[in-house]
Amino acid sequence: MTEPLLRVRDLAVEFDTEQGVVRAVDGVSFDIYPEETVGLVGESGCGKTVTGLSLLGLIPQPPGRIAGGSIEFGGRDLVQTSEDEMREIRGSDISMIFQEPMTALNPVFTIGTQMVDVLRLHKPLSAAQARREAIDMLGHVGIPAPARRIEEYPHQLSGGQRQRVMIAMALSCGPKLLVADEPTTALDVTTQAQVLEQINKLQEEFRMAVILVTHDLGVVAETCRRAMVMYCGKIVETAPIEELFARPRHPYTMGLLNSIPRIHEQRPERLPVIPGRVPDLLHLPPGCRFAARCERVLDRCRAEQPELSGRDSAAACFNPEPA
Amino acid sequence: MSDVLLQVRELKKYFPVRGGLFRRTQAQVRAVDGVDLELQAGQTYGLVGESGCGKSTLGRAILRLHDPTGGQVLLDGTDITQLDRQALMPYRRRMQMIFQDPYASLSPRRTVAQTLREPLDLHRIGTPAERDERVRELLDVVGMGPRALNRYPHEFSGGQRQRIGIARALALDPSLIVADEPVSALDVSVQSQVLNLVADLQRERGISFLFIAHDLAVIQHVSNVVGVMYLGKIVESGSASAVYRGPKHPYTKALMSAIPVPDPTRGRSRIVLEGDVPSPRNPPPGCPFHPRCPQAMDRCRSEVPVLKRPAGAETGHVVSCHLYD
Numbered sequence: 287m288t289e290p291l292l293r294v295r296d297l298a299v300e301f302d303t304e305q306g307v308v309r310a311v312d313g314v315s316f317d318i319y320p321e322e323t324v325g326l327v328g329e330s331g332c333g334k335t336v337t338g339l340s341l342l343g344l345i346p347q348p349p350g351r352i353a354g355g356s357i358e359f360g361g362r363d364l365v366q367t368s369e370d371e372m373r374e375i376r377g378s379d380i381s382m383i384f385q386e387p388m389t390a391l392n393p394v395f396t397i398g399t400q401m402v403d404v405l406r407l408h409k410p411l412s413a414a415q416a417r418r419e420a421i422d423m424l425g426h427v428g429i430p431a432p433a434r435r436i437e438e439y440p441h442q443l444s445g446g447q448r449q450r451v452m453i454a455m456a457l458s459c460g461p462k463l464l465v466a467d468e469p470t471t472a473l474d475v476t477t478q479a480q481v482l483e484q485i486n487k488l489q490e491e492f493r494m495a496v497i498l499v500t501h502d503l504g505v506v507a508e509t510c511r512r513a514m515v516m517y518c519g520k521i522v523e524t525a526p527i528e529e530l531f532a533r534p535r536h537p538y539t540m541g542l543l544n545s546i547p548r549i550h551e552q553r554p555e556r557l558p559v560i561p562g563r564v565p566d567l568l569h570l571p572p573g574c575r576f577a578a579r580c581e582r583v584l585d586r587c588r589a590e591q592p593e594l595s596g597r598d599s600a601a602a603c604f605n606p607e608p609a
Numbered sequence: 610m611s612d613v614l615l616q617v618r619e620l621k622k623y624f625p626v627r628g629g630l631f632r633r634t635q636a637q638v639r640a641v642d643g644v645d646l647e648l649q650a651g652q653t654y655g656l657v658g659e660s661g662c663g664k665s666t667l668g669r670a671i672l673r674l675h676d677p678t679g680g681q682v683l684l685d686g687t688d689i690t691q692l693d694r695q696a697l698m699p700y701r702r703r704m705q706m707i708f709q710d711p712y713a714s715l716s717p718r719r720t721v722a723q724t725l726r727e728p729l730d731l732h733r734i735g736t737p738a739e740r741d742e743r744v745r746e747l748l749d750v751v752g753m754g755p756r757a758l759n760r761y762p763h764e765f766s767g768g769q770r771q772r773i774g775i776a777r778a779l780a781l782d783p784s785l786i787v788a789d790e791p792v793s794a795l796d797v798s799v800q801s802q803v804l805n806l807v808a809d810l811q812r813e814r815g816i817s818f819l820f821i822a823h824d825l826a827v828i829q830h831v832s833n834v835v836g837v838m839y840l841g842k843i844v845e846s847g848s849a850s851a852v853y854r855g856p857k858h859p860y861t862k863a864l865m866s867a868i869p870v871p872d873p874t875r876g877r878s879r880i881v882l883e884g885d886v887p888s889p890r891n892p893p894p895g896c897p898f899h900p901r902c903p904q905a906m907d908r909c910r911s912e913v914p915v916l917k918r919p920a921g922a923e924t925g926h927v928v929s930c931h932l933y934d
C-alpha cells in the first residue's frame with residue numbers, strides 16, 4: 287500500500303482571545319494519500335481554515351499557535367520546521383488558494399509580475415523563461431489570450447478569472463498538495479462549475495493531492511473521493527464519499543445532509559433541521575460536542591468524549607446511525 | 610386566490626456612470642431593464658439570478674428605496690412610483706425588507722427590544738405598554754424567548770440575528786416583505802430553520818414575499834412563482850412547479866445543471882457555460898444571453914426576444930428565447 291503524503295496527528299491549534307483561550311482545532315488526525323482529493327467540510331467556525339493554514343505554517347502568531355500534535359510531510363514534521371524552511375515548502379511542495387482571490391493578489395502589480403516572482407522564488411529561471419512558463423500556466427487554467435492577460439492588473443479580471451489566476455500561481459511550481467479553501471464560494475454557480483471542473487482536470491494532470499475545504503456538501507460530492515466532516519474543532523466522521531452520502535454514521539453528518547435544500551420533484555412541506563446551534567468554543571460541554579443537538583444522545587455522550595477510531599471510515603460517536 | 614397584491618409593469622432602474630473631465634454622465638447601467646411581475650396575496654415570488662443581474666436593485670425599486678427610472682409599481686392597484694413622501698407613508702408601512710447580512714442590518718448599539726420598538730414608535734402604533742407587548746410577541750413568532758430583549762446583536766449567532774431582522778420586518782404587520790438573499794450568509798443547518806420560518810409566516814399570516822436568492826434549490830423551497838433574471842431582465846417565469854419540472858430558457862437550464870448535487874452516485878451531464886456574465890453597462894445586442902448560450906442562432910445576435918408562452922407550456926409560464934418562437 288502507498289505511504290501517505292501527509293500524516294497529521296493530534297493537531298491542536300489555539301488562539302488567545304479577550305474572553306480566553308480558544309482551541310479552534312482540537313486533536314485532529316488524518317492522512318492524505320498522493321493524488322487523492324479529500325473534502326474537509328463543516329459549518330462556519332468549525333476549524334476548517336485553521337486546519338488548512340496550519341499545514342502551511344500560516345497560523346498568525348500571535349494570537350495563534352500550534353498547541354500540539356505533528357504534521358508529517360516529506361519525512362519531516364512541519365510543526366517543528368523553521369519559518370525559513372516553511373517558506374521554501376510553501377508554493378513548491380504545498381500550496382494554498384483562498385476564497386477571495388483579490389486579497390491574495392497584489393493590486394498594484396500585473397498578473398505577470400506576480401507569477402514571475404513566485405516562479406523565480408522556487409525555480410532557477412531567467413525572467414524570460416519564467417514569463418513563458420507563466421503564460422503557459424495561465425493557458426492551462428483556461429484563461430483566454432494568456433499572453434495579453436498577463437499584462438493586466440487583478441482588478442481588470444472577473445472573479446472567476448482571478449480565481450483561475452490564483453490557481454495558476456498555486457500550481458506553477460508543481461506542488462504535491464494543494465489546499466483549496468472555499469475556492470468557489472465567492473463565485474456564481476455557473477462560474478463555480480467552471481472552476482471546479484478546472485481543479486479536477488488539473489489535479490489529474492499535475493498528479494497532486496487536493497484538500498478541498500468547503501461548507502458545501504454538493505461540491506464535495508462532485509469533486510472528492512473521500513471526505514472528513516468537522517464539528518467544533520474535531521473531525522467527527524470520515525469516509526469515502528459514496529459511503530458518507532449513502533450511509534452517514536454520525537448524527538451530525540446525517541443532519542447536515544438532510545437539511546440541504548435540494549431541487550425535488552415534489553418539494554417537501556418542511557425542511558428537516560438540526561435543532562439548536564453550534565456551541566461556543568469557550569464553553570464546550572464535557573462530553574460529545576454535538577450532544578445538545580443530537581437525537582440519538584445517550585447518558586454516556588454527556589460525560590465522555592467519543593473518539594474517531596478506524597482508518598478509512600470512522601465516526602466519533604457512541605450511538606452511530608445504523609450502517 | 611386571485612387577489613393581486615403587487616403588480617410591477619415595465620419597471621426600469623438605470624444608474625448613471627460618470628467619468629471624464631466634467632464627470633458627465635457617460636453611460637447608463639441598466640440594472641433593471643423593463644421588468645413585469647405579479648404577486649398574489651399570500652404567495653411568494655422567488656427571484657433568482659447571478660450576482661449583478663439586478664435582483665437587489667429590482668427589490669429596492671419596488672420598495673421605492675430607489676426611485677425607478679421608468680415603469681409602475683402597483684400595490685393593491687395604486688401606483689406608488691407617483692406618490693410623494695407623505696402619500697407614500699401608509700404604503701411604506703405595508704412593505705418591509707429583510708437583508709442578506711444580518712450583521713450589517715442591525716444597529717450594534719441598540720438592544721433587540723429597542724430595534725423592534727423603533728418602527729412601532731415611528732408609526733405610533735398602540736400605547737407604550739401595547740408596544741412592549743408587541744415586541745415580546747414578535748420575538749415569540751420568530752422562535753426567540755424574552756431573554757433576548759435586552760441583549761445586543763453581537764451576542765447572537767448569524768441565524769438568530771436573521772430572526773431578529775425578520776421580527777423587525779414583521780413589526781408593522783406588512784402585506785409584502787422583500788427578502789434579499791436572507792439565508793445566503795447562513796450555514797445550511799441554520800438556513801433550513803430560517804427557510805421554514807419564512808414558509809410558516811407566509812402560510813399562517815398570509816404575508817406575500819418577494820424572495821431574492823442566487824440558489825435555485827432555496828428558491829424552490831419557498832416559492833409559488835419563480836422568475837429567472839439575467840442582465841436586468843426576467844428571462845423566464847412561471848409557477849414553481851412548471852419552471853422546475855420543465856425549465857425552458859437555456860440559461861435556466863444551465864443554472865439548474867450547475868448546482869452541485871449532494872449525491873455522488875448521480876452521474877450527470879452538466880452544461881458548463883463559457884465566460885462570465887457581461888456587464889450591464891454594455892449589454893450585448895440581441896438576446897442578452899447569446900454570447901454564453903450553447904444554442905445561440907443567428908437571429909439571437911441581433912433580435913431581442915420577448916417573454917412569450919411556449920407551445921404546450923402551462924398558463925403563466927413564459928420565456929424570452931427565440932428557440933420557442
Ligand SMILES: Nc1ncnc2c1ncn2[C@@H]1O[C@H](COP(=O)(O)OP(=O)(O)OP(=O)(O)O)[C@@H](O)[C@H]1O
Pocket residue numbers: 624625638639640658659660661662663664665666667823889
Ligand atoms: N448605486 C449604483 N451606482 C452604479 N451602479 C450600481 C449601483 N447599484 C447597483 N449598480 C449596478 O447595478 C447592477 C445590478 O446591481 P444589483 O446589486 O442590483 O445586482 P444583484 O443581482 O443583486 O447582485 P448581488 O447578487 O451581487 O447582490 C450591477 O452591475 C451594479 O454594479
Ligand code: SF4
Pocket residue numbers: 536537538574575576577578580581582583584587592602603604605606
Ligand atoms: S456521541 Fe452521542 S451525542 Fe454525540 S453524536 Fe453520537 S449519539 Fe449523538
Ligand SMILES: [Mg+2]
Pocket residue numbers: 661664665666
Ligand atoms: Mg444582490
